[in-house]
Amino acid sequence: MRRANVSLLAVTVALVLADSAVVTLALPDILRHLDATVGQVAWVLIAYNLVLALAAVPAALAISRAEPRLFNALGIATFAGASAWCAVADSIEMLIIARCVQAIGGALALVGCLEQLVAERGERRGVAWWVTAGVIGTAVGPAVGGLLTEAISWQAIFVVQVPFAALAVPAALMARSPTTHRVDRHRPAVRANVTLALLSAALTAALFLLVLLLVEGWGRSPATAALTVSVVPVAALAARPLARAFRPPPGVEIAVGCFLVAGGLVGLAIPPSSNLWWSVAPQALVGLGLGLTVDQLTSRAMDLRLPRAEHAAWTIGARHVGVVLGLAILTPVFTADLRDAEEPAQQAITSLVLDAPLPPQDKIAVAETLGEALAQQDGQVPDLAAAFAEVEVDTTDQPALDQLARDLDDQLERAATRAFRDSFLIGAALALAALLTLIPVRRRTS
Amino acid sequence: MNGPWRWAGLPVLAVLLVCAVVGVQLANGGGSYEPLRPADPCVERQVTSQVDGIEGLTERLVLLGLDEAGCTLGVTREELTLRFAQSGDRADAEIDAVRDGLKSAVTRMKDDGTLPPASALVDEALDAADLNRFLEAGIRALPDRVIDSALKTDDVLTRAIDELDLRELLADPTDQADLEQQIGAAVEQAVKDSLADRLRNLI
Numbered sequence: 009m010r011r012a013n014v015s016l017l018a019v020t021v022a023l024v025l026a027d028s029a030v031v032t033l034a035l036p037d038i039l040r041h042l043d044a045t046v047g048q049v050a051w052v053l054i055a056y057n058l059v060l061a062l063a064a065v066p067a068a069l070a071i072s073r074a075e076p077r078l079f080n081a082l083g084i085a086t087f088a089g090a091s092a093w094c095a096v097a098d099s100i101e102m103l104i105i106a107r108c109v110q111a112i113g114g115a116l117a118l119v120g121c122l123e124q125l126v127a128e129r130g131e132r133r134g135v136a137w138w139v140t141a142g143v144i145g146t147a148v149g150p151a152v153g154g155l156l157t158e159a160i161s162w163q164a165i166f167v168v169q170v171p172f173a174a175l176a177v178p179a180a181l182m183a184r185s186p187t188t189h190r191v192d193r194h195r196p197a198v199r200a201n202v203t204l205a206l207l208s209a210a211l212t213a214a215l216f217l218l219v220l221l222l223v224e225g226w227g228r229s230p231a232t233a234a235l236t237v238s239v240v241p242v243a244a245l246a247a248r249p250l251a252r253a254f255r256p257p258p259g260v261e262i263a264v265g266c267f268l269v270a271g272g273l274v275g276l277a278i279p280p281s282s283n284l285w286w287s288v289a290p291q292a293l294v295g296l297g298l299g300l301t302v303d304q305l306t307s308r309a310m311d312l313r314l315p316r317a318e319h320a321a322w323t324i325g326a327r328h329v330g331v332v333l334g335l336a337i338l339t340p341v342f343t344a345d346l347r348d349a350e351e352p353a354q355q356a357i358t359s360l361v362l363d364a365p366l367p368p369q370d371k372i373a374v375a376e377t378l379g380e381a382l383a384q385q386d387g388q389v390p391d392l393a394a395a396f397a398e399v400e401v402d403t404t405d406q407p408a409l410d411q412l413a414r415d416l417d418d419q420l421e422r423a424a425t426r427a428f429r430d431s432f433l434i435g436a437a438l439a440l441a442a443l444l445t446l447i448p449v450r451r452r453t454s
Numbered sequence: 455m456n457g458p459w460r461w462a463g464l465p466v467l468a469v470l471l472v473c474a475v476v477g478v479q480l481a482n483g484g485g486s487y488e489p490l491r492p493a494d495p496c497v498e499r500q501v502t503s504q505v506d507g508i509e510g511l512t513e514r515l516v517l518l519g520l521d522e523a524g525c526t527l528g529v530t531r532e533e534l535t536l537r538f539a540q541s542g543d544r545a546d547a548e549i550d551a552v553r554d555g556l557k558s559a560v561t562r563m564k565d566d567g568t569l570p571p572a573s574a575l576v577d578e579a580l581d582a583a584d585l586n587r588f589l590e591a592g593i594r595a596l597p598d599r600v601i602d603s604a605l606k607t608d609d610v611l612t613r614a615i616d617e618l619d620l621r622e623l624l625a626d627p628t629d630q631a632d633l634e635q636q637i638g639a640a641v642e643q644a645v646k647d648s649l650a651d652r653l654r655n656l657i
Contacts, residue, residue, distance in 0.1 A: 256461035264468045271472030278476070278484035286484075289475045296471075349489075356489040358532040367505045368513045379539060405504075423489045 014128050016172070016179035017121045018137050020084055022145030023169050024114035026152065028057055028331055029212070032219045033154030033230045034162035041162065044100035046343070053216075054335055055104045059111035061328035067115040068321030071123060080120025080180040086113025088173035095166035118324055119317040120180065126316065127184035135310060138320070139303045146327075147241035147298060150215050154234025193314060199445055200309035201326035203262065206442035207301055208330025210269050213338055213435025214294045215240065217428055218276060218287065220342075225424030226282045227391075227417075236284050239291035240298065247299025258304050263446050265300030268293045270439035277432035282421040297439070302327075334438065338431045345427040353423035354382060357416050364412045370401045374412065392416050492532040495524030498562075507578045511570060512637075515559045515611070522555030523548075541626045549620045556615045564608045572605035573598035579645075582638065604652055605645065613644035 031038065031052055039049045071079050090110035097103035126134030156164040215237060222233035251261055275290025306323045313319040361375055374396075381395040396413045479485075493499060501517040503510035520531040527534065527547065538544075563569040580590050593601075617640040627633065 250464070254461050254464040254467075256464045260461055260465065264464050267465075268468050268472065271468075271476065274472075275475045275479055275484075278479050278487070280479055280482035280484040280487055282487075286479065286482075289478070293471060293475060352489045352491075354536055355492050355530060355532040358535050359490055359492050362517060362531070362535065365504055368503070368509055375539070419489050422487055426488045 010128060010183075013179040013183045014125060014137065016176040017080075017125055017128075017183060018141040019172050020087075020117055020176040021121050021125075021138055021141040022148075023172060024060075024087060024118050024145070025142045026145035026149030027110065027114065027169075028060070028146060028149060028328065029053070029215055030149040030153035030165055031162070032150045032216050033223060033233055034157040034165055036223060037157055037162040037230075038100075038103070042098070042100045042103065048100045048104075050335065050339055051104050052100075052107055054332055056107045056111045056114075057328040057331040057335070059108045060115055061325045061332060063112050063115035064118065064321035064324035064328070065318065068119045068315070068317040071116075071119050071317050072315060076120055076123045076127075076185040077181055077183065080117060080124055081177050083113050083116025083118075083120050084173050084176045084180055086110075087117050088170050088177070089113070091166045091169040091173060095163040095170075115321075115324070117176075119321055122320045123186050123317055124180060124183045127186045131316075135307065135316075135320075139306045142306070143244065143299070143302050144241065146211075146302070147244045147295070148238070150219055151234040151238040151241065154219065154230040154237070158229055158231035158234065194319070196319060196322045197309040197311075197313065200305050201322050203266075203442045203445045204302070204305045204309065204323060205326040205330035205333065206438050206445065207266060207269065207305070208327045209334035209337070210266075210273065210435045210439035210442065211294070211298060211302075212331045212334030213432060213438065214269065214273055214276065214291075216335065217338060217342065217431050217435065218291070221424065221428045222284075222287075225428060226421050228284070232284070236287060237291065239288050240295040243292040243295025244299035247296050250296065251300060258308060259446060262301050262304050262308075263443055265297040265304070266439050266443035266446070268297030268300065270297075270436040270443070272297060273432050273436035273439060277429045277436070279425060282418075282425065301442075334435070337438075338434060341434060342428055342431040345430055346424070349423040349427040350382075352426075353420060356419040356423070357382070360412060360415050360419065365408045366401070366405055366412070370399070370405055370409070373399050373401075374409070378416075390420070392420065492530035495521045495529070495531050508575055508582075511575070514563065514568070515556060518559035518562060519552065519556035522558045523551040524555075526551040526554065538624055538627055544621055544624050549624070552620055552624070553615060553618075557612055560608050560611045560615070569607050569611075571598070571602045572607050572610065573601040575607070576601055576605075579641070583642070605648055610641065610644045610648050613647050614640045617643050617647075 035049050035052065038044065038052060039046065042049075067083070087110055090106050090113055093106040094103055094110060097106050122135070122138045125137050128134065129137055153165050156162075156168065219233050219237055222228045222236055223230060228236070247265075256264065272290040272293030272295075275293060276287060279286040279290075306320075309323045309326070310316065310319045357378060358375075361371055361378065364371060364374070366374070377395040377398050378392065381390045381392060392413065396409070399409065401409050476484075499521065501514050503513045505513070517531075520534055524531045524534045529537075534548075537548075560569070576593065580593060583590075585593075614637075618636065623633065623636055
């Protein structure tokens with residue numbers, strides 16, 4: 009029974025942290041279903057991360073004045089209820105409000121679960137369970153969200169969380185509460201938290217931008233995108249055996265992780281084509297970097313610091329401020345780059361249509377339907393397949409028309425890839441900035 | 455590997471992995487996976503058409519003319535095409551550049567021998583023209599060399615280009631019927647003017 013309780017608490021931690029990015033692949037569906045704008049739909053992600061970042065430390069301060077079991081159960085129940093609310097939200101405003109409530113419940117649950125996991129498993133193992141569950145949740149969130157969206161609907165992402173969270177409520181009530189309250193207070197580990205924030209911003213670039221590139225830029229289905237980005241969590245699992253093989257000092261391990269994330273993001277910025285295999289090796293670097301850094305940094309920021317929940321909350325705050333920072337920096341950059349990509353894409357398309365081996369009348373028909381499709385793109389990659397479906401040509405010209413459709417799709421994929429390049433490189437720069445924070449600064453002694 | 459420096463293998467491995475991944479991406483064209491860059495309109499290019507006759511000739515003339523006009527205006531042929539695809543008023547410089555570009559295209563095609571003789575186009579032109587059938591039959595009965603000596607394709611085309619109201623034509627290029635009607639009228643007038651000039655010279 010105790011093992012089941014511990015597992016359910018760990019699953020709750022994973023769910024709360026997975027929710028940070030779980031809707032990434034569902035955003036296009038949410039945008040269409042709730043008739044929202046791109047700016048509004050971005051707030052479905054931003055609101056959750058921002059509220060979680062802001063609520064974590066107050067939640068940690070509050071738990072010291074409350075009964076941890078009730079506190080945690082209340083948090084998990086709020087999270088479960090808000091997840092159900094998200095699933096039935098019928099407007100974008102309602103969904104954003106529900107996501108804020110979900111984040112508040114999540115903040116209470118995260119600190120509550122930490123205290124109870126430590127009470128159940130002891131200091132080191134309890135913290136390790138909490139950290140590991142968080143890393144797994146963060147890494148697999150986008151992939152699971154994509155698969156659920158493709159298989160069922162975006163609402164399914166929230167519905168599946170409800171039973172797990174609902175089961176975790178009695179688990180929290182039955183699990184032990186910490187018995188000793190120490191009065192020692194340590195200062196937050198500023199450097200580890202800053203590194204964590206910058207690295208989270210970089211990882212946001214990797215996961216958020218990659219899924220957008222796959223779905224919106226390269227026209228892949230959410231399920232394909234989900235399977236593709238699952239390379240990251242798989243590679244993250246390989247990080248621990250790698251670290252055990254070399255036994256590096258924690259500082260070196262974190263620095264190597266930051267470097268790998270930066271290298272992976274540079275790789276994602278320069279794919280030689282839109283073939284998904286080109287994203288595998290860069291993603292593996294990001295995944296290895298994620299596995300080497302996030303748990304080490306979290307452990308470092310919490311290492312024997314008291315009150316434990318408060319320092320854990322600082323790490324949550326840092327991670328999610330990083331996510332918000334990443335979204336705040338990258339969203340305007342890639343949306344502006346997507347708009348800037350329209351002109352070269354249109355010129356490339358025009359060039360191919362003018363030189364296509366088709367009779368002039370067919371070229372004019374193609375140009376007219378493409379013109380309508382491009383006029384409606386509004387900062388998004390247009391659907392040329394639908395435009396080509398409307399064009400009727402002689403059967404002898406059909407192969408040339410099909411080839412033109414493929415060539416134009418290739419041009420759009422090239423334009424989208426180019427539009428995402430700067431954002432991936434900014435993500436790499438954020439990972440390198442995280443690396444810089446690790447350089448020891450000598451204090452001047454008088 | 456054992457010893458106190460065992461950990462150094464991790465950063466070395468990381469550097470090797472990153473260099474390998476980025477190196478392989480770059481070696482396979484990563485970094486240059488970008489949209490096609492339109493060609494320089496001032497550099498001569500070969501244009502072809504999938505159809506023969508007047509339609510094919512018009513297509514080749516327009517493609518060459520757009521290049522010439524783009525070169526004059528300092529924009530690519532594609533940029534100019536996209537600009538003309540939008541309805542609206544055209545600047546004088548654009549109109550002049552297109553007219554000069556089309557005329558230069560005629561000269562270029564004449565020079566490189568790709569301009570067909572008038573006799574190769576006359577049957578198609580007569581099919582489209584609304585002429586008295588006795589007159590039509592009479593023209594069809596003329597030997598090719600008579601037609602070719604009476605009508606020079608480059609002369610007719612240059613006159614037709616001068617005749618065209620390009621401002622009106624480019625104001626709404628999406629109206630296909632109006633486009634064909636204007637071009638047909640301009641070519642008809644050009645043929646008449648060319649024949650009249652020819653007769654004047656003979657007299």
